[in-house]
Amino acid sequence: MKINHTTQKIQISIRELAQISTKNKVEVERSIGLSNRIRAGIGRDAHKTYQDKVKKINKNFKTEYQVKYDVKCQGWIISISGRADVVYEEKDEVIVEEIKSTTTKFNSNDEIAKDYIKQLQLYAHGFILRNKKVSCNMVIYDILNDQYHSIPIKVEDQVQFINKQVKSIIDYHVKIINENLISKKRFQTVNFPYENYRPNQEKLINFTFKALEREDCILISAPSGMGKTIGTLYPSIKFALQNNLRIFIATSKTTQQRIYEESLKIMTKNKGKFNSIILTAKEKICNNVEFNCDPTVCRYLENYLNYDISKSVNILLTKNVLNSRIIKREANKKMICAFELSLDASLGCDIIVGDYNYIFHPQVRLRRFFDAPYNNSIVIIDEAHNLVQRAIEYYSPSISQDDIILTKRHLRITKLPNRLTKSGITTFNRLSKYISNFDSTIEKGGKWKTQIVEINPKITIGIQKDLDLFVLEYVREFTIRHKIIPSPKDPIIEFAEKLNYFNSILKVSSTPEFSQLYKGEEKSLEIFCKSAALKLSKQINGFHSAIAQSATLFPLEYFQKMLGFPDEALKEEYGSVFPKENQLRMTYPFISTKYHDRSHYEDDISNLILKSIKYKKGNYLVFFPSFKYLKSVSDKLRKHSMDTRLLIQEPNMSEKKRKHFLKKLQEDKQGYLMLGVHGGIFSEGVDFMGDMAIGVFIIGPGLPAYTFEQELRKKYFEDKWKKGFKYAYRNPGMNKVIQAAGRVFRSERDKGFVVLIGQRFETSFYSEVLPKDWVITSQKYPEEIIREFWSINKDLEIMKTTSLDSLIQY
Structure with a gap:
C-alpha cells in the first residue's frame, strides 16, 4: 500500500483492502502447522489441479487474471488492483473464483473466511463497474479428504465497504501522524533513573547520544559494574521517542533479557512513558500441553484466528513492560495463542527485547519488521561478542547420512500406501548416494577426514524439488488417514525444511567466506561459513544506528570486522571501575x-x-x-x-x-x-x-x-x-x-x-x-x-x- 498525502492518492491491493483488520492473522493462518513453503506448495498444487480441470471444460478460462479499477472517496483517488485465481465467461456471465486449501471446515462466519469472501467480492466489483453480469464461487480444497467443493458467494456492491475501509486507512494514518507528535513529547518523561552516575557512565551516555544524532554505529567495551545497560538504554529510549524510532535489543541468553526487563521496569517506575516487550520463544510461551501449531489440534490457535485480537493487544499495551507471564495470563483468559498475541502486541511497542535469532537469523527473523526498510529502528546488541559465532552457525548448515537414515526409518513405520513410501525412500536414497560419492575425496590414512568439495546445486535442488512433491503427497495422505496434518516436528517435514535451508545457503556460498565441505567421519555435507561479517553488515547497515556492547568486546577493531560494522563506526573502551x-x-x-x-x-x-x-x-x-x-x-x-x-x-x-x-x-x-x-x-x-x-x-x-x-x-x-x-x-x-x-x-x-x-x-x-x-x-x-x-x-x-x-x- 502506498499513500501520498500531497496528491491524495492511495494505491492498494485487493488483498490489503480486504485484510485491514485481519492482516496479521492471515499471515499466521498461512504459516501455522506446516512451514510457509510447504503450505504454499499445497496451495499451488490445489490451484493447478482445479485450474487444469476447468480448462478442459471452458476454453475462455483465464488464471491469475488482473483486476484493476479506481474509485473516489472523501476527495481521494484510490487505485485498487489484484489477480483473481480463475476468471471465465459462461452464457454472457463472468464467473470469478478463488481457490483456498484448508484443513478445517470452511465457515463463512470465521474472521479469515470473511476476509477471503471479501476479496472475491472486491474482484467481482471490478467487473460490475464495467457493467458486467458477475457470479462468484469460493472453491475449497479439503486437504483432509482430498476433495474440492464450490460455494456460491453473493455478489454485492462494494462502494460502501470501500469507503469504510479507505476512511479507516486515512483516519489511521492521521492518527499515526498525531501520535508521532505526542510521542515526541514522551521523551521528556524519560529521565536517568538514579541519583548519581557510576564512574564513566555519564561519559557513555553522552557518547551514545551523539552517535544516535549522527546515525553512527558504535562498539563499546565496558566492564561489569559500570552500568553499561542503562548507559546505552537510557539515551536510546530518549532519542527514539523524540524521533519516532523503535528500539530492538538483541540478546544471546534469557538472563540478559531479565536484566533488560528489570532496567525497563526501573525506568517506567521513574515515570518514563513507553511500551516494551520481552519476546519469549514459541515453545516456551506455548499455552498448550503439546506443542503443535495447527488449529485442528490447538484450540488456542483456533480461537486466536477467530478472535478480535485488538481487544487483548489494547489491554496489554496498558502495561509498560510486557513479559511472558503477563502475556500468558491474558492469552489464557481469552484461550488464544500466547506467542501470536506477543507478536501482535510487539507492533505497538517502542522497545522489543529478544534473542539474536529474531533479528539476525535469515530464516527466523521477524519479517513483519524486517521485510520492509527498517531505518526507523535502533538495535542494541548485548554481549555482542557472542553474535560472531552465532551468526557463523546461521550460515553453516549441513546434511548427514544419519539425518537421512532417521527420516527413512520414520517413513517406514508411518502407515502409508506402499507406492508413496517407496517414492519417498527412492528420493532419500538419491540424496544418500550423492553424499556417498564424496567418500572418495577422503584420503585413507590422510591427515584430515574433511575435504573441500564442490556441491552441485542442480543435483541437491533437483532432489529437493522431488522431495517437496513427495512431501505434498505425504501431507495429504497423512491428513486423510489421521484426520490431522503432520506436526511441525514431524521428521519428514523437518528434513524437507532442513534440505531447503541447506540449498538456500548453498545458492549464496560461492563467495570466499564460504567453503563446501565433505566430512568423512560424520558422512555429511556442510556449507562452512568462515566469517558472517558480510551477511551481518547488510543487516547492520539497515538500521538507523547499531550499538554493540560487551564487557569483553576487545580488541574493538577485531570485533568491528567480525560483526560487519562499517569502517567509520565509533569505538569506545572503558576501564574497570572496581577497586x-x-x-x-x-x-x-x-x-x-x-x-x-x-x-x-x-x-x-x-x-x-x-x-x-x-x-x-x-x-x-x-x-x-x-x-x-x-x-x-x-x-x-x-x-x-x-x-x-x-x-x-x-x-x-x-x-x-x-x-x-x-x-x-x-x-x-x-x-x-x-x-x-x-x-x-x-x-x-x-x-x-x-x-x-x-x-x-x-x-x-x-x-x-x-x-x-x-x-x-x-x-x-x-x-x-x-x-x-x-x-x-x-x-x-x-x-x-x-x-x-x-x-x-x-x-x-x-x-x-x-x-x-x-x-x-x-x-x-x-x-x-x-x-x-x-x-x-x-x-x-x-x-x-x-x-x-x-x-x-x-x-x-x-x-x-x-x-x-x-x-x-x-
Whole structure:
C-alpha cells in the first residue's frame, strides 16, 4: 500500500483492502502447522489441479487474471488492483473464483473466511463497474479428504465497504501522524533513573547520544559494574521517542533479557512513558500441553484466528513492560495463542527485547519488521561478542547420512500406501548416494577426514524439488488417514525444511567466506561459513544506528570486522571501575600448556592450584582448553588431600545439572574446586556473585582446536587482512580468557585473584589483546602472593587437610 498525502492518492491491493483488520492473522493462518513453503506448495498444487480441470471444460478460462479499477472517496483517488485465481465467461456471465486449501471446515462466519469472501467480492466489483453480469464461487480444497467443493458467494456492491475501509486507512494514518507528535513529547518523561552516575557512565551516555544524532554505529567495551545497560538504554529510549524510532535489543541468553526487563521496569517506575516487550520463544510461551501449531489440534490457535485480537493487544499495551507471564495470563483468559498475541502486541511497542535469532537469523527473523526498510529502528546488541559465532552457525548448515537414515526409518513405520513410501525412500536414497560419492575425496590414512568439495546445486535442488512433491503427497495422505496434518516436528517435514535451508545457503556460498565441505567421519555435507561479517553488515547497515556492547568486546577493531560494522563506526573502551586493591592478577609462565607439552606439566599445575587455594576457604574455578586436559589434571588432583571438594564439568551437561552445580557453589560454604573448559557454560555468561568464586586459574590461552575448518578460517583471514592466526586462533582464544577471568569480579565488593598459567601469557603477542587496565605481574611463587593478598584483606584462614577420595563430586 502506498499513500501520498500531497496528491491524495492511495494505491492498494485487493488483498490489503480486504485484510485491514485481519492482516496479521492471515499471515499466521498461512504459516501455522506446516512451514510457509510447504503450505504454499499445497496451495499451488490445489490451484493447478482445479485450474487444469476447468480448462478442459471452458476454453475462455483465464488464471491469475488482473483486476484493476479506481474509485473516489472523501476527495481521494484510490487505485485498487489484484489477480483473481480463475476468471471465465459462461452464457454472457463472468464467473470469478478463488481457490483456498484448508484443513478445517470452511465457515463463512470465521474472521479469515470473511476476509477471503471479501476479496472475491472486491474482484467481482471490478467487473460490475464495467457493467458486467458477475457470479462468484469460493472453491475449497479439503486437504483432509482430498476433495474440492464450490460455494456460491453473493455478489454485492462494494462502494460502501470501500469507503469504510479507505476512511479507516486515512483516519489511521492521521492518527499515526498525531501520535508521532505526542510521542515526541514522551521523551521528556524519560529521565536517568538514579541519583548519581557510576564512574564513566555519564561519559557513555553522552557518547551514545551523539552517535544516535549522527546515525553512527558504535562498539563499546565496558566492564561489569559500570552500568553499561542503562548507559546505552537510557539515551536510546530518549532519542527514539523524540524521533519516532523503535528500539530492538538483541540478546544471546534469557538472563540478559531479565536484566533488560528489570532496567525497563526501573525506568517506567521513574515515570518514563513507553511500551516494551520481552519476546519469549514459541515453545516456551506455548499455552498448550503439546506443542503443535495447527488449529485442528490447538484450540488456542483456533480461537486466536477467530478472535478480535485488538481487544487483548489494547489491554496489554496498558502495561509498560510486557513479559511472558503477563502475556500468558491474558492469552489464557481469552484461550488464544500466547506467542501470536506477543507478536501482535510487539507492533505497538517502542522497545522489543529478544534473542539474536529474531533479528539476525535469515530464516527466523521477524519479517513483519524486517521485510520492509527498517531505518526507523535502533538495535542494541548485548554481549555482542557472542553474535560472531552465532551468526557463523546461521550460515553453516549441513546434511548427514544419519539425518537421512532417521527420516527413512520414520517413513517406514508411518502407515502409508506402499507406492508413496517407496517414492519417498527412492528420493532419500538419491540424496544418500550423492553424499556417498564424496567418500572418495577422503584420503585413507590422510591427515584430515574433511575435504573441500564442490556441491552441485542442480543435483541437491533437483532432489529437493522431488522431495517437496513427495512431501505434498505425504501431507495429504497423512491428513486423510489421521484426520490431522503432520506436526511441525514431524521428521519428514523437518528434513524437507532442513534440505531447503541447506540449498538456500548453498545458492549464496560461492563467495570466499564460504567453503563446501565433505566430512568423512560424520558422512555429511556442510556449507562452512568462515566469517558472517558480510551477511551481518547488510543487516547492520539497515538500521538507523547499531550499538554493540560487551564487557569483553576487545580488541574493538577485531570485533568491528567480525560483526560487519562499517569502517567509520565509533569505538569506545572503558576501564574497570572496581577497586584495584580487591583484584589480584598474575601470570605463571614457568610451564608450557602447548598441546605436545601438556603431559609434562600436569603435576606442576595441580600442585600450584593446591598451594594457592589453602589460604582461604571458598570456591575456586579452573578452566582448561579441552575436556581431555581437564581429566588429566583432575586425575592428578585426586591423588592429593585437601578440604576443598571437586566439581567437574561434563560434556553436554543438561540445564538441570548446570543449575545444580551453581546452586552448590552458591549455598555450600565448605568450598569447591570447580574444573571446567574455556568457552563453556561456566566460563561465560554466568554471574558468580559475591563469594561464589574467589579465585580462577586459567590454563593456556584457550585457542580453538587445530582442525581442517579452523585452518580454512585462518587462510581466509590471512588473505583478507593478513591476520590469519590472530583472527582465527589468538583473538577468539584470548576472548575466552577474558570471559573466564571476569567470573570472579562481578561487583565492586568482590575480592579475588586470577592466575594465567602458561608461557604464552608472558609474550606480547598474547598480552597485547588483554584489557589495558589489567595490572598483571609475573610470579614464580604465586601462592605466596595469594597468601599476602588474603592476609592484607584480613581474611586469612588456614584450611585443615582431609582425604579427598570421599569428597569428589561430578
